[in-house]
Amino acid sequence: MTNKNANSNLIIDGCDTVKLAKEFGTPLYVVSQQKIEERCREIYKVFLSEYKNTRALYASKSFLTMAMCKIVEKEGLGLDVVSGGELYTALKADFPTEKIIFHGNNKSYEELYMAIENEIGRIVVDNFYEFELIEQIALKLDKKVNILYRITPGVNSDTHKYITTGQKDSKFGIPLEKDIITDAVKKALSSESIGMKGFHFHVGSQLFDNTSHIEAVDIAIRLMKELKDDLGYITEELNTGGGYGIPHLKDDIRRSLKYFIKPLMDRISLKISEYNLSMPEIMIEPGRWIVGEAGTTLYTIGSIKEIPGLRTYVAIDGGMTDNPRPSLYGAKYYGDIANKMNKEKVCEVTIAGKCCESGDILMKNLEVPHIVPGDILAVYNTGAYNFSMASNYNRSLRSAVVLINNGQAEVMVERQGYEDLLRGERIPKMLSNKEISPSKVKGII
Numbered sequence: 001m002t003n004k005n006a007n008s009n010l011i012i013d014g015c016d017t018v019k020l021a022k023e024f025g026t027p028l029y030v031v032s033q034q035k036i037e038e039r040c041r042e043i044y045k046v047f048l049s050e051y052k053n054t055r056a057l058y059a060s061k062s063f064l065t066m067a068m069c070k071i072v073e074k075e076g077l078g079l080d081v082v083s084g085g086e087l088y089t090a091l092k093a094d095f096p097t098e099k100i101i102f103h104g105n106n107k108s109y110e111e112l113y114m115a116i117e118n119e120i121g122r123i124v125v126d127n128f129y130e131f132e133l134i135e136q137i138a139l140k141l142d143k144k145v146n147i148l149y150r151i152t153p154g155v156n157s158d159t160h161k162y163i164t165t166g167q168k169d170s171k172f173g174i175p176l177e178k179d180i181i182t183d184a185v186k187k188a189l190s191s192e193s194i195g196m197k198g199f200h201f202h203v204g205s206q207l208f209d210n211t212s213h214i215e216a217v218d219i220a221i222r223l224m225k226e227l228k229d230d231l232g233y234i235t236e237e238l239n240t241g242g243g244y245g246i247p248h249l250k251d252d253i254r255r256s257l258k259y260f261i262k263p264l265m266d267r268i269s270l271k272i273s274e275y276n277l278s279m280p281e282i283m284i285e286p287g288r289w290i291v292g293e294a295g296t297t298l299y300t301i302g303s304i305k306e307i308p309g310l311r312t313y314v315a316i317d318g319g320m321t322d323n324p325r326p327s328l329y330g331a332k333y334y335g336d337i338a339n340k341m342n343k344e345k346v347c348e349v350t351i352a353g354k355c356c357e358s359g360d361i362l363m364k365n366l367e368v369p370h371i372v373p374g375d376i377l378a379v380y381n382t383g384a385y386n387f388s389m390a391s392n393y394n395r396s397l398r399s400a401v402v403l404i405n406n407g408q409a410e411v412m413v414e415r416q417g418y419e420d421l422l423r424g425e426r427i428p429k430m431l432s433n434k435e436i437s438p439s440k441v442k443g444i445i
């Protein structure tokens with residue numbers, strides 16, 4: 001819950017954000033456990049308890065730490081991972097392996113080996129090459145691997161083009177040409193190492209209407225019908241992906257989960273009975289919708305530059321390194337001056353990051369009270385695809401992540417130090433015959 005105290009400071013979940021900035025430093029990702037739990041419980045209420053034979057997974061690419069795995073596990077969701085790194089994090093956090101689903105369009109032999117040896121629940125197979133790797137590894141380890149095939153439904157979705165995934169011309173999934181997909185299913189059915197469980201589609205991310213999900217349902221269920229008629233194959237599971245959008249600006253609409261789920265489930269039931277099929281297990285895998293609004297990023301304001309008659313640039317101590325979404329997708333955010341919540345807003349400013357890039361602009365036209373260096377800027381709804389997409393560009397240090405709950409705050413991820421930047425670096429001997437001794441660096445490090 002967002003609030004303010006008598007000192008005019010922004011309070012989130014009982015924590016004074018100005019104190020958090022002081023205690024943990026900035027930039028700081030602040031993550032509300034309560035908000036994540038509320039979202040997980042809404043999933044339970046609207047989807048899992050409302051419809052039988054359903055499963056919900058958290059798409060960990062949106063935000064993953066070992067602590068996040070613990071929250072997701074406690075809330076009874078499964079986990080969607082998309083890389084060896086995400087899988088490793090989940091395994092180190094002791095996440096139940098049978099509840100993990102492994103996505104990705106080019107999983108390596110080593111990544112698949114880790115998945116199969118640890119007996120994770122499902123591998124979502126994206127292409128024939130991957131299928132062959134899985135078979136080889138399964139034979140070697142004498143394991144049976146349960147798979148879903150990712151299909152490309154060939155539907156468009158209304159979002160930034162970099163985050164549409166269901167269109168025909170996509171790097172993800174198996175094209176729905178009849179001979180290609182039939183061949184894929186035949187291969188899986190005839191392999192002793194493979195359990196052919198069903199299909200997956202994911203149409204895109206940050207969606208505010210449900211038409212592309214519905215179109216994809218029609219296509220997937222028609223495929224199920226054809227495969228039943230042609231091969232006698234009964235689909236047991238249908239994973240409908242994630243993509244549910246969240247608001248970023250003050251006046252953006254906020255879609256309830258029901259807005260997405262009800263029409264999706266109604267359509268699935270309709271099509272299943274129209275084709276006289278048996279109902280498969282239905283899965284969803286939202287990421288952003290679970291964690292996006294649980295995150296707030298705190299920055300300290302530094303230089304302020306006015307270009308008379310044009311604009312005022314207010315620079316913060318982070319930027320595209322901790323939130324690349326504005327520069328990558330033109331994403332818009334909203335924020336407040338966390339230590340001046342009761343002060344009247346008097347002007348509009350442009351919030352600039354500190355990277356050496358003109359495009360490193362976090363927000364344009366943010367209304368603010370009179371501000372000075374040292375004020376704290378809070379940017380809302382940064383929980384998804386911020387920390388997980390952060391970089392060390394310009395040798396910036398990655399920010400700390402703090403978990404808050406009911407007035408308490410604890411570090412989830414430590415802030416990087418300069419030594420972290422050098423970890424793994426070597427100065428090759430061929431650059432110098434002499435022994436190179438590390439020099440001492442003075443300053444506040």
Ligand SMILES: Cc1ncc(COP(=O)(O)O)c(C=O)c1O
Pocket residue numbers: 059062080103165202204205206241242243244285286287288289384
């Ligand atoms: C396969 C898959 N599942 C789930 C998601 C989660 O998407 P979102 O965070 O938009 O819910 C993604 C990302 O777009 C994805 O690629």
Ligand SMILES: N[C@@H](CCCC[NH3+])C(=O)O
Pocket residue numbers: 061163165205206325329384385389
């Ligand atoms: N990184 C994207 C979402 C990608 C979803 C993965 N397919 C974003 O920040 O909006």
